[in-house]
Amino acid sequence: MFKKFKKNSKKLQKYASEIIPGTSQLFGKRPELYLPGGNWPTYYSKAKGVSVWGLDNKKYYDFTMVGIGTSVLGYSDPTINKVAVKALNSSPMNTLNPPEDVELAEMLLKLHPWSEGVRFCRTGGESMSIAIRLARAYNKRDKILFCGYHGWHDWYLAANLNSQNSLNTHLLPGLEPLGVPKAFEGLVIPFKFNSFEDIERIVKKNAKDCAAIVMEPCRESLPDKEYLNEIKRIAKKNNCVLIFDEITSGWRSNTGGIHMNLGIYPDMAVFGKTIANGFAMGAIIGKKKIMKNATKTFISSAFWTERIGPACAVAFIKKHKKLNLGNILITKGKKIKNVWKKSAKDAGLDIEINGIDPLPTFKLKVKDWPATLTYFIQEMLKKKFLATDKCYANYKHDNILITKYEKACSSVFLDIAKLNKKNKIRENLKSPVKLMGFKRLTN
Numbered sequence: 001m002f003k004k005f006k007k008n009s010k011k012l013q014k015y016a017s018e019i020i021p022g023t024s025q026l027f028g029k030r031p032e033l034y035l036p037g038g039n040w041p042t043y044y045s046k047a048k049g050v051s052v053w054g055l056d057n058k059k060y061y062d063f064t065m066v067g068i069g070t071s072v073l074g075y076s077d078p079t080i081n082k083v084a085v086k087a088l089n090s091s092p093m094n095t096l097n098p099p100e101d102v103e104l105a106e107m108l109l110k111l112h113p114w115s116e117g118v119r120f121c122r123t124g125g126e127s128m129s130i131a132i133r134l135a136r137a138y139n140k141r142d143k144i145l146f147c148g149y150h151g152w153h154d155w156y157l158a159a160n161l162n163s164q165n166s167l168n169t170h171l172l173p174g175l176e177p178l179g180v181p182k183a184f185e186g187l188v189i190p191f192k193f194n195s196f197e198d199i200e201r202i203v204k205k206n207a208k209d210c211a212a213i214v215m216e217p218c219r220e221s222l223p224d225k226e227y228l229n230e231i232k233r234i235a236k237k238n239n240c241v242l243i244f245d246e247i248t249s250g251w252r253s254n255t256g257g258i259h260m261n262l263g264i265y266p267d268m269a270v271f272g273k274t275i276a277n278g279f280a281m282g283a284i285i286g287k288k289k290i291m292k293n294a295t296k297t298f299i300s301s302a303f304w305t306e307r308i309g310p311a312c313a314v315a316f317i318k319k320h321k322k323l324n325l326g327n328i329l330i331t332k333g334k335k336i337k338n339v340w341k342k343s344a345k346d347a348g349l350d351i352e353i354n355g356i357d358p359l360p361t362f363k364l365k366v367k368d369w370p371a372t373l374t375y376f377i378q379e380m381l382k383k384k385f386l387a388t389d390k391c392y393a394n395y396k397h398d399n400i401l402i403t404k405y406e407k408a409c410s411s412v413f414l415d416i417a418k419l420n421k422k423n424k425i426r427e428n429l430k431s432p433v434k435l436m437g438f439k440r441l442t443n
């Protein structure tokens with residue numbers, strides 16, 4: 001079957017959905033989140049820069065999150081690929097360890113001088129599970145206070161054992177924590193981002209029993225600095241480990257965690273995603289007294305010792321620093337925000353633009369936003385853009401491409417304005433309305 005469909009994305013997708021529950025291993029790559037019914041390309045043959053070729057060799061420009069936020073230098077970056085190939089040819093797996101582990105550890109500690117120890121793994125969710133284990137091992141408490149999205153593992157999904165709504169504003173509405181042991185109930189408590197009210201109501205009240213306070217230091221926007229300072233004070237006073245999840249916010253506006261820009265230092269910070277520009281890598285950094293528990297509890301996995309991840313992370317960080325990539329991403333993100341703002345203004349549409357500059361998002365204030373967004377994705381695809389309501393700024397979003405994107409956006413926004421007036425968006429959809437799933441909400 002695979003051989004028969006391997007050049008036909010629509011048929012391959014249908015076949016995949018029969019033998020791979022969910023089709024993709026990542027929720028955010030499920031085709032229903034873009035265009036349901038087989039109209040999204042779903043599979044690729046190759047990618048370079050921000051160009052992606054489908055199975056039929058059609059070329060698209062990627063103005064989505066570009067590899068779900070993993071590849072800020074663009075796909076197949078020549079510097080990173082060279083290092084990956086060298087690591088590959090030297091045998092990525094071996095009886096001995098890759099020396100790049102040490103080089104990378106040294107680099108991360110230098111970039112974050114408050115930290116004193118490092119551990120590595122390969123994915124974001126896994127890195128967060130390690131951080132939680134270390135925090136619990138350190139202060140011998142079980143409860144966790146959290147804000148944001150931190151992966152798929154039991155410790156996190158346990159938040160919904162009490163109420164199916166706990167993760168509504170952090171992950172997805174109404175998630176059933178099926179398969180998560182009921183014994184974990186009550187161990188994980190959510191609080192709202194940047195809410196002083198929740199500091200009083202939830203954080204202060206529970207902190208004394210908690211192993212850790214875990215949060216994304218930046219979500220749709222940066223928090224109030226006094227808010228983060230207060231969280232830090234509470235963590236310190238109650239001997240909770242303060243963990244910043246920098247899996248999405250790291251490497252976007254500076255070389256390292258965004259908390260370095262904010263000047264508020266946690267006890268641990270966690271990196272993943274773009275740290276190796278598209279190669280699997282995760283890192284946990286922290287204070288020595290906490291990190292040393294990594295040898296007291298049991299944290300270990302064979303493929304956390306392969307070479308490509310740390311070798312590419314070292315190359316990525318060097319290149320990031322040399323280019324001052326944080327500043328470049330901020331500038332590009334601003335340009336993308338301007339494209340949306342201008343296109344909406346020209347079309348007479350109301351628009352809401354959110355997100356820090358390197359991670360912008362938009363929403364048109366129309367009657368039927370899910371259908372309108374589906375129409376936007378559908379029409380942008382016709383113009384050879386992979387596009388949605390978020391566009392993570394990328395080094396390879398050059399001025400020529402941004403101009404092309406602007407032309408496409410303004411034309412589609414004009415169509416939207418016309419169809420919207422006549423209430424005709426839905427009848428112009430070639431597929432059902434997209435699944436409105438994974439949002440990064442602020443409250």
Ligand SMILES: Cc1ncc(COP(=O)(O)O)c(C=O)c1O
Pocket residue numbers: 123124125126128148149150151152216245246247248249272273
């Ligand atoms: C803030 C944050 N934490 C954790 C994760 C989970 O990372 P992964 O998908 O690599 O397991 C993500 C992924 O989007 C994330 O954005």
